[in-house]
Amino acid sequence: MNATGVVTAAAEGGIIGDGRTGANLALGVGLVGVALGWLALARVAGRISAGNARTGALSAMAVGLAGTVLAVLHLATSNGGPGTGNGLVGAIVAVPLGLLAIGLGRRALTRSRTVGTRGTVRTG
Incomplete structure (x- = not known):
């Protein structure tokens, strides 16, 4: 099965399940994307020290796009x-x-570009 067939089957609810399965899948993916974005913003602000804010921001954008599609x-x-x-x-x-x-x-990606490694704003 190619990628288009997989996405179409997921949107239609798959082979097993009712019509709500595809919507529930999209809701779950969207919620995961929001959580990733929120964590990326927390990493940029310095509230979470583990992980990379840029990677988290890109992941949130990719997962959000997948949920929207x-x-x-x-x-x-x-x-x-x-x-x-x-x-x-x-x-x-x-x-x-x-x-x-x-x-x-x-937003997290933009903030990660302007914040230096020590939490100070770059000037140039």
């Missing part, structure tokens, strides 16, 4: 409306979660 694919392939049990509302909620993860990752 999964949610949009689920929205495009779902039939019926809200309340029909196909996960449409979950996919609608997953889109802003993925975008929030991308925004948090970008």
Whole structure:
């Protein structure tokens, strides 16, 4: 199975499960992206000393993008409306979660570029 088939199967809920599986997957991926972005911001601020803020920011952006793509694919392939049990509302909620993860990752990445290794702001 190629990558397009895997993403489409994940968005449609996979082979096993109901229509909400794809939306739940997108929600979970979006929440993981938000958590990664939040941790990356904490690393930049110096509240967490373990890990690399730049790597965390890039991870949050990638996971957020994946969650947004999964949610949009689920929205495009779902039939019926809200309340029909196909996960449409979950996919609608997953889109802003993925975008929030991308925004948090970008903010952490921007801050990691301006903060020096000792927590001081670079001047040039």
